[in-house]
Amino acid sequence: MAKQIDEKTLAILSRVTVEGNVIFLTCGQLDRKEYLAVNAVLENMGGKWNKKAKGHVYDGDPTDALEQVLLSGEIVPPQKYGYFPTPPELAQHVVALAEVEPGQAVLEPSAGQGGIADHLTGCAVSCVELLPDNAKVLRDKGYHLLHEGTFFDVLPAPEYDRVVMNPPFEKQADIDHVLHAWKFVKPGGRLVAIMASSVAFRENRKTVEFRELLERYGFMEHNPAGSFKASGTMVNTVTVVMDKAA
Known part of the structure; x- marks a missing residue:
């Protein structure tokens, strides 16, 4: 079952910057609890913290994966959110x-x-x-x-x-x-x-x-x-x- 992400963490994630295959945290200083929550999501998306890059590095462009997290509020496999009929x-x-x-x-x-x-x-x-x-x-x-x-x-x-x-x-x-x-x-x-x-x-x-x-x-x-x-x-x-x- 996909893990639900709290709204505060989602708000922080919505303000990150993506440059190439790196996600940078650009929302100022986070306390330890906030950082651990954000880091857990970024790592579950496939990223790893890189001290030299000062950001979370991915194998490819993480933009779509980040978008899916923000849309669903969950850590889920990336997918296109195109046509979904209204229940x-x-x-x-x-x-x-x-x-x-x-x-x-x-x-x-x-x-x-x-x-x-x-x-x-x-x-x-x-x-x-x-x-x-x-x-x-x-x-x-x-x-x-x-x-x-x-x-x-x-x-x-x-x-x-x-x-x-x-x-x-x-x-x-x-x-x-x-x-x-x-x-x-x-x-x-x-x-x-x-x-x-x-x-x-x-x-x-x-x-x-x-x-x-x-x-x-x-x-x-x-x-x-x-x-x-x-x-x-x-x-x-x-x-x-x-x-x-x-």
């Missing part, structure tokens, strides 16, 4: 948070095979999906496919009462997707997005600026641990809700 219980929850009404125009970017759209009964649902096999499933289900390809190719226009989404998480792509999706919400509309839990604690500029935006327009709640277990990942997630003024 039914979580899909129902985010749709409830969206407070959709019959007849409303709703956009689901990165729609997958309609894991969220399937719960948007009575709404005029438009989908965007990158993967051809998933796009075919959406068409077969009768959904309006606004675009087959990357969401960023779609020119934003504030035409939707609701945007409900489960974007890709890898390398903080979820922030980029949510910021783009926000441009599609009409005045008085709402956006609800599942995001990686690292958006709650990472301290890089991109994350901090996103949290500042969220403070102005909405709120964040943590989803139960293991919410995506049925979809093949233990990545920890939050749900973000943002309202656009009428």
Whole structure:
């Protein structure tokens, strides 16, 4: 069973610097307990402290392995966090948070095979999906496919009462997707997005600026641990809700 990493250690790890195959701690002086916790994670990722390099040295670029640790909050084997369908219980929850009404125009970017759209009964649902096999499933289900390809190719226009989404998480792509999706919400509309839990604690500029935006327009709640277990990942997630003024 993968070992859970505490949030303080994750926050420290989110501020490290990666140069080539070396990870450098750049968050100032740590006390012994903090260092031992961070060192344990870095070593489990395959790194070894090198006094001469003044950092943890890896056989290759540790960026992806570090990203997986920050996404999952666990020491797990590296894997790509791309398409993971939204489990039914979580899909129902985010749709409830969206407070959709019959007849409303709703956009689901990165729609997958309609894991969220399937719960948007009575709404005029438009989908965007990158993967051809998933796009075919959406068409077969009768959904309006606004675009087959990357969401960023779609020119934003504030035409939707609701945007409900489960974007890709890898390398903080979820922030980029949510910021783009926000441009599609009409005045008085709402956006609800599942995001990686690292958006709650990472301290890089991109994350901090996103949290500042969220403070102005909405709120964040943590989803139960293991919410995506049925979809093949233990990545920890939050749900973000943002309202656009009428």
